[in-house]
Ligand SMILES: Nc1ncnc2c1ncn2[C@@H]1O[C@H](COP(=O)(O)OP(=O)(O)O)[C@@H](O)[C@H]1O
């Protein structure tokens with residue numbers, strides 16, 4: 258067995274079922290991370306998938322969720338076999354996380370009533386506006402309660418049959434354990450959380466009951482929502498049907514304990530060690546969002562700012578943009594095709610490396626090129642639909658370096674506009690911790706993000722493992738609390754997980770900050786072109 262490296266402690270750990278498993282269902286990848294007691298990743302697996310635009314709504318089918326989960330888990334088992342010659346049959350603890358929000362509505366018998374409506378849908382503006390006004394609290398378009406209320410406003414027949422609502426992580430957790438529960442961070446993207454009680458806000462539930470009174474919904478919303486659990490709580494065990502769903506080969510044993518399922522915002526906070534007050538982080542994948550843990554409530558209500566919670570239940574201000582690195586990924590595909598047409602072989606990482614590397618040579622102000630990455634609608638800038646666009650003035654200088662500089666700036670533009678609103682509220686972090694696919698190429702997106710936010714940005718060694726590693730850490734926290742019951746999540750992260758973590762920090766360079774600021778002013782003027790494109794095409 259040539260490929261087997263029996264690193265004794267790791268192999269033994271996995272063989273004895275003492276490793277911890279995290280699985281995260283992101284927008285473009287389902288990823289699994291297996292970690293040891295020192296939180297080092299021992300093995301990983303992934304499955305690529307894509308949302309479908311069906312009947313004007315972004316969705317993933319239930320079949321693709323199940324098949325993707327199985328394929329991802331099978332990839333992890335194969336990786337374990339290849340590295341250690343072992344197929345794990347049990348784990349010390351498991352956690353599930355996923356993209357947040359959206360709408361998964363089930364009837365009494367557990368049947369999905371309408372296809373899963375993901376966070377990416379922007380059909381909920383009427384509901385979100387009404388709820389925001391009634392609650393005096395910003396309800397973003399993608400939140401589950403906005404989807405549910407929109408279905409009421411649209412007089413959708415299925416509303417009368419809804420017996421249970423959950424998120425994607427909640428659904429998968431339930432399939433694996435039978436428990437209808439949700440970590441508080443993920444729950445905070447379904448319905449506002451009262452941080453004093455760690456549960457759904459009772460006054461807002463009452464307001465919702467009044468708003469919903471004239472619609473044929475037999476249950477109050479609190480009867481439909483999953484029970485809320487804080488980080489570290491016991492959240493059920495792997496059932497027989499769950500074990501067979503994850504592993505149809507029949508090897509996986511039942512009874513493995515689970516931590517509460519969480520959203521990818523929460524796993525991002527954990528993976529970047531940003532759950533303490535006044536810490537901040539940025540997650541840049543399909544979407545891009547920045548979060549700051551608040552030490553006091555925000556004074557005002559802003560449509561650009563969502564308020565969610567950490568997995569421990571503390572308030573977090575979030576600027577969320579639907580469009581992150583996907584458009585740059587499309588351009589990387591185009592340049593990869595071009596390289597192949599010339600007879601060159603280049604991996605995706607090499608293409609990204611070359612393209613992003615060239616952005617470092619681009620003009621600080623983008624040299625007259627603007628790039629809009631809006632593949633879908635963008636609530637922060639008030640765009641109802643996506644129209645990705647590159648536009649330049651005749652005196653601009655179009656070359657690879659400037660094109661890529663504009664693309665990277667374009668990825669951060671909406672985020673930086675939202676962060677200005679937060680800064681005007683007096684909320685700023687001394688530095689931001691970043692993670693997500695775009696940081697796989699070191700030193701480029703990080704440098705320009707620092708310029709866009711005019712704040713130092715650090716990226717840790719573990720950032721590449723991202724959300725699946727974050728949920729594996731949360732699953733480890735559940736286990737750690739068994740013998741250390743009074744430890745806070747923050748103390749666990751600082752004392753155990755990140756005690757000797759290595760991070761790279763990039764400070765904003767003055768010429769980038771000035772160049773980006775000039776570029777952003779043009780970008781804001783050019784939003785009119787985006788609106789015209791939506792009207793015209
Ligand atoms: N080597 C790379 N360097 C920089 N960016 C990359 C690289 N590989 C992929 N990406 C970008 O990362 C994005 C995916 O990030 P990820 O955090 O995995 O997303 P998600 O959680 O939404 O599935 C892609 O859209 C692509 O633009």
Ligand SMILES: O=C(CO)[C@@H](O)[C@@H](O)COP(=O)(O)O
Pocket residue numbers: 283284285355356357358376399446520521522540542543544545546577581
């Ligand atoms: O909406 C949120 C967080 O609030 C995310 O779950 C959503 O943007 C999906 O994130 P990804 O782009 O899949 O990483």
